[in-house]
Amino acid sequence: MTALPTFEAPRLRLPRATFVSDLHLDIDRDTPRLHAFCEWLTRRPAEEPVFLLGDIFEFWIGDDWTHPVMESLVAACAAARARGVSFHFLTGNRDFLVGETFAARAGWAMLPDPVAVEIAGRAFVLTHGDLLCTDDHAYQAWRAQARQPAAQAAFLAQPLPARIAFAQRSREQSRAYQGALESPIDVNEGEVRRWLETYPSAVLLHGHTHRCAVHRYSIADEQRERWVLPEWHDTARWLEIVPEGATWHGVTPARVEHR
Template structure:
């Protein structure tokens, strides 16, 4: 059996094919997994645990069924779904993970992160992140009517797209020095994260020792799945029927 890792699915009612592909994973391979880790941005937006809409309702129900079947589910907040609360975790039968956190994967201490904290060259984003992660800001935001929160989320997504289009590509990726410093501070030689939508397995050196950084891909045109077993790991691309990538295959 393997531990499964995904990130950046950005599930949204406008992209039902991606939601269906994830639900098939939950009802298929994931049922035989040791555990499922979702490292942030499961949804395109999450404006509060009181939102009863789709695809949140269906996905949370499927995750809870997976957990009830004996497969532990772990959720980490991303930059799109940072408002997860304990109510959300209970709906999914999941455990919320802090970002960052160190877990032992088949005896290997591994740092798990969403990844946005590593993009330190993007000063504008880091300032926004500090603002929306402030408990007082979140309390005020969650006190607003659901419709107002949904409108804010739509505006924030539009602003994010504009920022990404205007920013240099290097700024949108992790800062190498931040990666090394973070791994050294946590005393690990392996890091798994998402956020940048650049799936790859990188070799580097931390404190003069060989190290590894695994980047999970997004689920826009195709899926991305990391399997970690006792004999190693495999990062795989998954076809999502109904997406442009699948149509080109």
């Protein structure tokens, strides 16, 4: 069982913020989803913080790889930043190799996973969500190995063609693995409760599972919630939190009560 970090104070305190995850952008080809995201960025209000909670990219093979598609995204982020939009990025299982070099180019401030923040006076713990899926033993074993600095350095030291070929094989294997499952693996509810017990009074907010929902729990006689962000298709789907409350755009989350 992985030990969870403790937070003495929120990393950020903001009056409002928008959250997206699981865009799964292909960075090697132009797609409607990329255009939808770039268009969405043009409509972000000035001075709005945007949180990107992982799997923004379908895969990532290193910050040293450039492509016209990637450059169009960097340009769209630069235009949004010129209006005062800020970006906060937390890596996912698909794009965990995004590093400080690309983040600096895109203007994304990198966050650890998990991280505590306060939005509109309410406490949140942000995570991509894959750490909650502890029933997927094969993935968790791979994750523990792939996140080792030595393993990452060895991969990034390979020539670009080898890394591209590996990413393509991994995508095919992932699709085959997911297709063989009777149903997609979801979070482990015992693990969720452990997180909620570790972080009292905070909402647990994540993506990864593509099961947009608001889950309610009773933890130590306290009513708690877990919010799950939607994945994107070719249209925008996001969560906005302001002092007046939370609004889901492009999707209606399921409401699930856990006793």
